[in-house]
Amino acid sequence: MNSDQEAALDLSSMSVLANKSWETIAAEQTLKEMTKYQHMCKALESDQLSLEAGRKDSEEYAFRLERETELLCHRLQELEEDTQSQKVAFQKALELSMEENRQLLQEKQVLEKELEQLERLQIIQEELHKVPANLPERVMVFKGHVEEKGEALPDMLTVQPQIWYPVPGGSALITFESPEVASRIITMGQHQVQVDECSYVHVEAEPMALLLPSSLEISLEHSPRQVLLSGLFAHSVLEEQLLDKLQIFFSKRQNMGGEVEHVEWLNGSGHVVLTFVEDGVAERLIQRGQFQVPIGKETHKVKLSRHLGGEIAELQFRSSVCAQTVLLSGIPDVLDEELMREALEIHFQKPSKGGGEVEVIAYVPVGQCAVAVFEEEGGWKEGEEA
Template sequence: MSSDEDFSLVTEVKPPCEENLEGVKKLIMGCQIQHDQLLREQQDLVQSRDEQRDLAQQFKQRSDRLHKSLEEDRRTYAENVQSEKEKLVHLKQQEDQLRREIQRAEAAMREMEADNDDLKKQTSVSAAVPEKRVVFKGLTAGVPDMQLFDMTLRIVYPMEGGTALITFEEEIVARKILSLMKHEVNLGGEFCITVEAKPVQLMIPSQVEIDTQVCPQRILISNLPTMDSETLLNKLEIHFSKTPHGGGEVQECDLLHDSGTVVLTFVRTDVAKGLTETQYHDVKLEKGKKHRVKVTPFLNGKITDLKTEQVVCPRTVLLTGIPSIMEQDSLQDLLEIHFQKSSSGGGEVDAFLYNPLGQQASALFQEDCPSHREGAL
């Protein structure tokens, strides 16, 4: 509205007068009513404003709480994700470890199966040693006294120059010679030498473990006749080298003199098994005659454990400090004669070996008797 219009309104109001007093009162009363109404409206507006402020404050607080809760949920979610990732990595490591353990177990199982197959092959061997005829002599022994494995000791003893080994028939003589230590040996006339007696100590096996396996290239032939060894080997090699007989090219043919058996070694590894499946073979060993021989698998042995112990020979004495002053045979005879005399503390000599200065020699010790292991020269 313009200023002119405002002015015109003012000019149109009539000045109060007594006649219009009631009208003025009514007008004032109306203004009063309008003022009160405006005050009430103002109060309502103030109250509405305060309520809106309270609602805004509540909404703000709720928004802050929701924001905090959201941040906490995000942090918890991130922690849970990290924890699950760590668990996944740990499970992956466990899976890899289990896979490796499974692979090791499978490898061990394959190895055990291979060992089992080898054991089956060995147990399927009816006899890998030559057959021998035995006669019961009426003697029995308890199970604890039985030996599952036995061997004959053959120990090579290197001798230094200017030494001798003397084995007496009785142990008491050897102990007496050792107790005297120094011995003066008369060589005839005014000549004599002084030698020293020392015990002979040997390292012998006390326990031996041997792992055996069936050889894929060798066979053991037993039940052979008594004949010329060269002819026997040639006949066997010719027979078992022929394909119609189930054989193949022979690499070696060896005679085991201690058992009277023959070991044939083939070039190929698939020949021996076929021959051992048929134990008995008829072979032309003599002119116009066939002899039935027995073919069995050959067992290879490998020492897996060896324990030794040191023992002193009960009947053998080592003599040292022997000078080379005369012929070997003569000096050996004089030494042997001296230690045979009871006046010298000696006794009957079973064996004597002298090695002069500047020479090398070795003595072979064998088992004295089955009841003990001490060796004799």
Template sequence: MSSDEDFSLMMEPKPLCEENLEGVKKMIISCQMQHDQLLREQQDLIQSRDEQRDLAQQFKQRSDRLLKSLEEDRHTYTENVQSEKEKLVQLKQQDDQLRREIQRAEAAMREMEANNDDLKKQTSVSAAVPEKRVVFMGLTAGTSDTQRFEMTLRVVYPMEGGTALITFEEEIVARKILSLTTHEVNLGGEFSITVEAKPVQLMIPSQVEIDTQVCPRRILISNLPKMDSERLLNKLEIHFSKTPHGGGEVQECDLLQDSGTVVLTFVRTDVAKGLTEMQYHDVEFERGKKKHRVKVTPFLNGTITNLKTEQVVCPRTVLLTGIPSIMEQDSLQDLLEIHFQKSSSGGGEVDAFLYNPLGQQASALFQEDCPSHKGGAL
């Protein structure tokens, strides 16, 4: 095929008509609108992206703060746990200390109760004031030089069974026996017993204050003759019950054994004063014999207003405990006394000895030691 024929086949472009031009314009406007729409969407996407980045940054910062706060809380919790553990250890130490103090306080209370029981047992002591003759010797002294009222001290000491009280002549012997604590006493042959030596502690009054007043119905009669107690009381009651003698109806008549005086109690309250004012009275104790002059003084009622006590240890007396009843009382007492008299046993001269076997009750009387000795005696 020739070239001319090829050229004959090509078609010439059609000229643009007005309608086609309008269509192109519309397409351009449409494309422009789509382009603008795409630009707006792109801006929205960019803005949304930036907002998401900001949110992510905020979440990251918040997460960091929460992690930091959590770490601080964990550290604080650990410190609090350690502090509470230390407090618990301190509380346990304080609790242990309080328990020990409570135990010491309970032990002290038990000791005080035991002392109180001993004091109650030892307060069964009665004493009266005997009449003493005095004479003025021409000497004077200030009130500060005057002596206080004194009385003989007597303490009743209840003994348990299987115990003994031994009083030595010398204090040094008692201290030596106490320092050895336990003693093996040979009872003859192969037989022996072991006893324990303990100090004797007594609760004694250190200061007594008494509020006294004259009893309106009682009198105290002294300077009495030596005669049978029953006859003495009968004669006194008969004499002072008679109106010519200034007396009246007698309610009670008691003899105070420790002072040798008599207390008369009248029914009326107007009798005692007249008799004490007269003071001396002649009483017929034996028919046909000379009357005996007695002295009538006021009877004082006393109320203890202040009593202070102290616990003292007898310097010469030792308590022996744990003594079994394996032989007769007298024989065992003699063997014990002989043992503690020997210097080889640490003993010495014995001033007094009292043994109370198991199953029996006894009381020892302690009184103020004589001037030649120091401390209380059995």
């Protein structure tokens, strides 16, 4: 379409508008507005529907979030309860472990004390096992009765043992009159002893275990050149002079003797052993039986008999606990020896402390040691300190 044609069309439109009335134009304009607002209303309704759908989606999402929140809170509560239960269980396990550790510690202390006693007992046993090597130096003289006919006497030797027990520093030995008191003191274990008006020390009471000889086997040997002289308890000369006079007397042929090789005094027995160089001299003197021997200004009736030498072949021991004696250990060095002995004696004499009448007590301070000599079961005497 060219420009001339467009101009003709505009003129035609203007001609049409001019022919319409104002009311028609207003009606058409109103209709257009109504159509416009109808479209807008539909758009708003569409938006409202969209918003309503969005609101429902939001509510559903909020509901889901609320449910998830509730589930999370519930789960959190369960976790807190589980944590609390685990905490309680852990606390109980910890307490149980501490109790077990305490019991193990007590058992360890008991075992350490038992080990200490065993070590002390082993030391004593080792010392006692050394005794057989020294015993032959201790001369023993048979003073019993020998019968050549009739029923044979049992081969038994009765000895009264002396047990030497080392007592370490910081220890004490206490002997009660009653064995029941000693047993009660040992059962109580630890004791708190007052040393002055406001001070106390703790001591441990332990049983007094000793190793006693249970059997002794001695191999005896008869020497044809030795003779035993007895009846020499009372003499007015020195020991060396006595041995010289006996050696001279029994070396003379007129006294049925011979050359003497060795003469020995048996300490504490009043007996002398003569050893001759030649065989037959001892047998000849034994058959004679006794001699009147001048010693100093006196004449003594000396009896001659066979001499039996012996060695220990076997020595066995048994464990024994003193019925009346208690070992106190762990005594600290807080008082001098005399004051500490008095404090211990006063404490263990009190019936309120489980004690009773004390026969004797010996205390060895820290840094010293002593030896207790046990002469019979339940009794003892203190040895020299070393």
